[in-house]
Amino acid sequence: MSDEDELFSWSPDVDPSALDVSTLIMTLGAFIDAGHAQHLLRQSLLSELAHRPLGQFSLDEILDHRDSRPPIIFDENHFEGYETPTITLHEVTDELEQHFLLLDGPEPALRWEGMARAIERIIRQTDVRLSIVTQSIPMAAPHTRPVQVTRWASRPELILGEESPFGKIQMPASFPAMLSQRLAEHDHDVLGLAAHVPHYLSDLDYPDAARGLLDAIRKTTGLALPSHALAMAAGVVRAQISNQVDNSEELSAMVHNLEEQYDSQNGQREIESKHVVLPSADDIGAEAEAFLRAMDTDSDSPSETEDAESTGDAESTGDAESTGDVGTAGTTGGTAQRGEVGTPEDRHDDEPSTGAGPSAEASGQDEGPDDEGPYRPRHGDDSWHS
Structure with a gap:
């Protein structure tokens, strides 16, 4: 049994090659989840969209339970309520019946390289084209302004022209960061989204940060992801914060x-x-x-004098005939040139266009993913244009 098979197991009824997915969203915890944005994002997706579990990782192999300390309840004279942590791979269906993968769970503490290889194998088996890593970080930002989301990626085209406010920083590695580098080294597209959370709210639920991540995912992938519950929760939280600030x-x-x-x-x-x-x-x-200098060179050229003389000869031998020939040639040449691009005035109504024809976007046809350019969704809207 390979290292990857030992860490991850598919559910018995799942054929990974039959899945119609192109996006993997990861809400794997790291050393910080400011505003609990990853938790709120996962909760929103799984509570508002249809989903099914596809498989799980064996956490006894990759998690240090002494560090994570899952909660347990002591009720008078006995213990209860212990729930084993899981890292689960879900298939989620959006509001337009598009499918994507969601990998959710705590950050692994052990066997990072083996875990990365297992996730890479899942990506190959399901033909995922884009993996999105979500996270949130505390920043000097007010809650009264829109949440900013910093983007980073395995190639610049995926960032949609946005510039990062950060320079070069050395920091302690997290598993999602290490995984992003490993996937990029194998030419897999990775997009990272980091929501900026007001530093004075980093320990509290901050739904606006999860909304920022959700909007960024929709903009990039075209997935139809609901945000109604997050919007309502965000309004309540903002009102509570404003009340405290005003006092x-x-x-x-x-x-x-x-x-x-x-x-x-x-x-x-x-x-x-x-x-x-x-x-x-x-x-x-x-x-x-x-x-x-170019003007001086042209004025000294003998071809200009010869052209003038030939023009004079042409005028003396018959302007009408010369003009007619030039007009005919120009019209013919112009028609042929315009015909190449298929303009309407140069073809009959019953003739098919010889031009490039309407684009896939104009005709509503789905050309499928573009392997050469940045990630595009297989289905759905064209919100990534915005």
């Missing part, structure tokens, strides 16, 4: 400072995103000199 001058001042910092940073990013590099005076001078 504390210290909290009000802190939130106000964070708002000013947030607005300043985002305003600067907007300016930088619209920044246009203008040519310098030296660049303009060099371009002008090059243009003048």
Whole structure:
């Protein structure tokens, strides 16, 4: 038995090759889950969408129970309520009947390399094209502003042109981070999403962070994921927080400072995103000199004199005939050229177009995933354009 088979086992009734999925979402815990965003995201997906378990990892092989300490209840004179932790692979169906995988559970403490190989094997067996790692981090951000989500990926096309606010940082590794590197080394597309949680709320449930992750997943994959429950919970939490802040001058001042910092940073990013590099005076001078040199070269060319003489001869021998020939040739050439791209004025109504034809997007056809470009959903909307 291989290392991968020992760690993960499929349910007896599951044929992984028969699954119609292209996305794997992971809510594996790490050393921090600020605002409990991963927990809330998993809870939202599994409570609002149809799903079924596909298989599980053997946690006795990969989890240090002394570190995780699962809860147990002592009731007067006996223990009860202990639930064995699990890392479970689910098949989830979204609101448009699209299927995706969800891998959920605690962060493994042991055998990281074996666990990574097991997940890579699951990806190969199910033909998953994109793996999404979700996480949340405490940041100096106010709860009165939209949650920012930092993206990182195995290749820049998956980040959709967004720039990270972070530079180069060395930090203690987590299993999701290590897994992302291993999958990228095997040319598998990985997208990481990190929701920014107000640091003063990192130990509390913060549904807005889970909503931010959900919106980012929808934008990237086109999956139809509901957010009604998260939106309602977020409204309740914001009202509770605002009530506490309003009753504390210290909290009000802190939130106000964070708002000013947030607005300043985002305003600067907007300016930088619209920044246009203008040519310098030296660049303009060099371009002008090059243009003048080209003009001098053209004026000294003998072909210009010959063209003028031939034009005069043509005018003396008959302007009408020459003009007619040029007009006919131009029309013929123009028609042939336009015919290549299939413009409507150059073909009859009963003739099929010889051009490129309508695009798949315009015709509503699904071309399927593009192996050369960034990830695109197999089905669903085109929300990744936004």
